[in-house]
Amino acid sequence: MKxxxxxxxxxxxxxxxxxxxxxxxxxxxxxxxxxxxxxEDSAVQQLTNVACLPGIVEPVIGxxxxxxxxxxxxxxxxxxxxxKGIISAGLCGxxxxxxxxxxxxxxxxxxxxxxxxxLVPALFNAIPCGVGSKGKLRLNYDELNEVMSRxxxxxxxxxxxxxxxxxxTEENGCMPGADPSKVSDLAKKRGxxxxxxxxxxxHFLEIQKVSDIYDKEYAKxxxxxxxxQVLIMVHCxxxxxxxxxxxxxxxIQERAVKKYNIWIPDRQLVCAPINSGEGQDYYKAMxxxxxYSFTNRLVMTQWxxxxxxxxxxxxxxxxxxxxxxxxxxxxxxxxxxKGREYYVHxxxxxxxxxxxxxxxxxxxxxxxxxxxxxxxxxxKTFGSSCHGSGRAMSRHAALRQFRGEKVNEELKQKGIIGKxxxxxxxxxxxxxxxxxxxxxxxxxxxxxxxxxxxRMKPLxxxxx
Amino acid sequence: xxKYKFIEGLTSDVMFEVYGKDLKELFKNSALAxxxxxxxxxKVREEKTIDIEVNGDSLEDLMVNWLQDLIALVDTDELFFxxxxxxxxxxxxxxxxxxxxxxxxxxxxxxxxxxxxxxLKIEKIKDNYKATISLDI
Numbered sequence: 001m002k003x004x005x006x007x008x009x010x011x012x013x014x015x016x017x018x019x020x021x022x023x024x025x026x027x028x029x030x031x032x033x034x035x036x037x038x039x040e041d042s043a044v045q046q047l048t049n050v051a052c053l054p055g056i057v058e059p060v061i062g063x064x065x066x067x068x069x070x071x072x073x074x075x076x077x078x079x080x081x082x083x084k085g086i087i088s089a090g091l092c093g094x095x096x097x098x099x100x101x102x103x104x105x106x107x108x109x110x111x112x113x114x115x116x117x118x119l120v121p122a123l124f125n126a127i128p129c130g131v132g133s134k135g136k137l138r139l140n141y142d143e144l145n146e147v148m149s150r151x152x153x154x155x156x157x158x159x160x161x162x163x164x165x166x167x168x169t170e171e172n173g174c175m176p177g178a179d180p181s182k183v184s185d186l187a188k189k190r191g192x193x194x195x196x197x198x199x200x201x202x203h204f205l206e207i208q209k210v211s212d213i214y215d216k217e218y219a220k221x222x223x224x225x226x227x228x229q230v231l232i233m234v235h236c237x238x239x240x241x242x243x244x245x246x247x248x249x250x251x252i253q254e255r256a257v258k259k260y261n262i263w264i265p266d267r268q269l270v271c272a273p274i275n276s277g278e279g280q281d282y283y284k285a286m287x288x289x290x291x292y293s294f295t296n297r298l299v300m301t302q303w304x305x306x307x308x309x310x311x312x313x314x315x316x317x318x319x320x321x322x323x324x325x326x327x328x329x330x331x332x333x334x335x336x337x338k339g340r341e342y343y344v345h346x347x348x349x350x351x352x353x354x355x356x357x358x359x360x361x362x363x364x365x366x367x368x369x370x371x372x373x374x375x376x377x378x379x380k381t382f383g384s385s386c387h388g389s390g391r392a393m394s395r396h397a398a399l400r401q402f403r404g405e406k407v408n409e410e411l412k413q414k415g416i417i418g419k420x421x422x423x424x425x426x427x428x429x430x431x432x433x434x435x436x437x438x439x440x441x442x443x444x445x446x447x448x449x450x451x452x453x454x455r456m457k458p459l460x461x462x463x464x
Numbered sequence: 465x466x467k468y469k470f471i472e473g474l475t476s477d478v479m480f481e482v483y484g485k486d487l488k489e490l491f492k493n494s495a496l497a498x499x500x501x502x503x504x505x506x507k508v509r510e511e512k513t514i515d516i517e518v519n520g521d522s523l524e525d526l527m528v529n530w531l532q533d534l535i536a537l538v539d540t541d542e543l544f545f546x547x548x549x550x551x552x553x554x555x556x557x558x559x560x561x562x563x564x565x566x567x568x569x570x571x572x573x574x575x576x577x578x579x580x581x582x583x584l585k586i587e588k589i590k591d592n593y594k595a596t597i598s599l600d601i
Contacts, residue, residue, distance in 0.1 A: 069475065090581075131575045267582070394473075396478070
């Protein structure tokens with residue numbers, strides 16, 4: 001399939017809709033040449049599968065962090081006409097509102113490094129990590145309903161976070177229109193014990209130092225003023241609650257494709273017409289998971305603040321531990337772009353609206369970035385950008401190639417303190433399993449869809 | 465006979481093939497493969513038993529529902545499982561007893577987010593069954 005790709009410019013590549021039968025639109029990949037050359041042919045093929053779906057709007061987007069996934073690549077954006085299109089639980093994925101919170105501090109690298117050996121284990125005790133840890137916060141059904149409907153507003157009213165956190169979260173931490181009656185009892189049961197838990201896999205909590213500031217003025221608006229400053233990054237999603245909602249609606253939409261006679265090129269791309277009951281019910285249930293996930297990350301943010309208070313003997317306000325921004329990168333949203341409404345499916349993709357932050361997670365041994373969205377992103381990618389560096393090696397291959405303890409030792413030599421519930425996750429998430437984040441960010445920056453603002457490097461890493 | 469084998473096929477997730485001489489063994493081995501990702505099945509003891517009944521529109525559907533229900537049980541009952549006894553099975557229904565112990569960080573593996581439909585397949589090859597299953601991690 002890759003031989004059919006045509007160059008638009010050094011950072012944009014077109015796969016025309018004639019590339020294969022059944023495509024309703026073409027696909028576009030944002031990548032520099034090095035990144036493009038490394039993208040699997042099978043991942044490009046998956047973009048063409050999405051291009052076959054009804055109501056898809058030109059073009060399907062592959063971002064530079066894209067890699068082969070189940071059904072469609074991670075790092076993909078597909079926009080559907082708000083009347084004639086479909087909405088798909090498969091295109092959003094299991095981890096609804098998997099996303100990132102960035103939290104700043106006014107602590108210096110020196111201050112944090114002196115306490116790092118105390119701080120990392122203290123955070124590990126404060127934040128339940130991994131599949132083997134029990135959540136500390138046990139909600140009742142009324143509280144869960146509040147979280148589903150009101151998102152981070154519930155958190156702030158209950159002492160998790162502050163009003164400032166709300167305005168620094170995408171959607172103000174609450175997508176309106178969430179309907180708990182569209183969520184199954186099993187999903188709710190899974191959600192009760194898991195609010196305030198990190199999960200495992202590629203989810204992490206990282207302490208970072210600012211290494212470069214590219215846009216001083218914008219960085220200042222985010223409260224990032226100094227290369228010696230320490231930030232914190234939390235990456236996780238809606239846990240078993242969101243996974244169950246996705247699971248439930250994959251089944252519902254599998255029936256819907258038969259009912260509405262929709263042809264899908266891959267069974268994982270199940271969907272329903274946007275304005276059908278099955279379509280809108282999914283959207284309302286998905287919003288419950290979006291709100292749960294925003295709340296999940298804010299609850300953990302507050303526990304991080306409390307842990308810093310204990311270790312540094314200062315209040316979190318005195319350490320200026322404000323949310324820089326909180327974003328999602330697995331979501332469906334009805335976005336109005338240049339006067340037209342679309343159901344934009346971002347799977348492993350971040351919103352990149354003009355002047356709003358974009359957070360790109362690197363690996364535990366490499367840099368992460370804060371960028372800002374642009375007008376060009378609205379023109380080119382339905383206001384979207386990359387979400388991370390993107391995997392290049394399978395977990396299976398990683399376990400053959402890396403040993404967790406050795407990965408940790410190598411991090412230590414770089415001055416990075418790591419802690420994991422299970423060292424296997426360090427092997428599976430070794431920096432060598434991922435693409436070069438510098439090339440990925442170079443691609444989105446030069447394509448003009450999001451511009452570099454701040455680069456961070458890890459000091460401490462916690463994984464499930 | 466080999467119970468299951470992890471295969472290359474997904475960059476960020478996990479894919480495996482499962483084998484069984486009959487449906488009971490195929491479904492048992494599928495659960496073992498799943499839990500070898502979630503926890504250390506060699507070390508998880510049989511302290512608790514749960515009875516499960518699962519329905520499905522087809523054999524493949526039944527497989528997805530079986531594994532999904534087990535994944536959900538890890539969250540709702542906070543248990544790891546290491547033994548799976550299929551009592552009865554036909555194309556649309558399965559009754560099983562599953563054995564395990566409370567979750568703990570010491571025996572934890574990775575969170576499995578879901579069983580995907582991607583390349584999902586159950587085949588009968590001569591007298592044996594083979595299933596291909598992929599998980600979202």
